[in-house]
Structures are given as C-alpha cells and as structure tokens.
Amino acid sequence: MSLSVGDTAPEFSLxxxxxxxxxLAELRGAPVLVVFYPFAFSGTCTGExxxxxDELATYTDAGVRVVAISTDPTFALKAFREKEGFGFPLLSDFWPHGATAQAYGVFNDKAGMALRGTFLVDAEGTITFAEINGPGDARAQSGxxxxxxELSAAA
Known part of the structure; x- marks a missing residue:
C-alpha cells in the first residue's frame, strides 16, 4: 500500500x-524531500x-532537506556520490532489505529494489506530495x- 498526501511519513533511520x-526524526522541523530510486550507477537514476x-538550490533555498534512498549497500553509494558530486546524502535501505521502501509502499519484491517514489514531507512529518513511477519511467521533477x-507559500 503506497502513501498519499495527508498521511504521516513513516520514520526511518538509515x-x-x-x-x-x-x-527522519532528526530532520523534523524542516521539510524533507525523500527520493527513492532503484540503483546507483544505472542510467535513469544517474540522470535523475x-x-x-544541479537544481539543488531550488530545494535548499526553500529550506527543504533532500535525501535519496536506494537498496544499494553503503559502499556503492559512497562511490556513486563521489563520482557524481551529489550534495545530499544517499541513504542505504540495504538491510533489512528494502524495509523503508516497503513502509513507503515503493518496494518491488520481485526485483528487490525501490521504485521511483518521491515524497515531500512537511516540518511536522505529514506527506504533502507523493509520486510513484515504475522502473524505467523517469520522473518529471517539475511536480x-x-x-x-506551494509548501513555501503556505509557511
């Protein structure tokens, strides 16, 4: 079951x-953009x-923290972050495998990976935006x- 706008975001520590x-509890008090992606180094994920x-300032200037989550181990994430110069943390949902992705309703059991799920969580922990795209279905970040x-205007 996937999450919807208005739901409380499941806690995670990764x-x-x-x-x-x-x-997520440590990030409370500021909005958080939670971006699930299937795999480090894959073409579509790297592009996204x-x-x-490249557009991180759009989020950080609005006071939004950004975290990206995959089921990759930390070693792969370290290499991916260093290669691409990401300025946001890459979190490992490797063990228990996909538990956080499952809690958010974006885990693909057959492939053992996260789907392309994106959630904007407000400062109180409520989901204000939710989008889920399947494997190979790149996201339009305009949403x-x-x-x-909208969140900034309401603040």
Missing part, C-alpha cells in the same frame, strides 16, 4: 554513504539524481518544485 545514520544535484513552492 546509514548514509559514510555509514552515518540519518533519521544529477538533475536534482516536486511546484510542491516545494
């Missing part, structure tokens, strides 16, 4: 590319995260930006 634990990297603009 290691980042440097094995430092990042939790590079666009996010994310519109959601951030």
């Amino acid at each position: 290691p980042d590319q440097d094995k430092q634990v990042v939790s 995260l590079c666009q996010l990297r 994310w930006k519109d959601a951030v603009a």
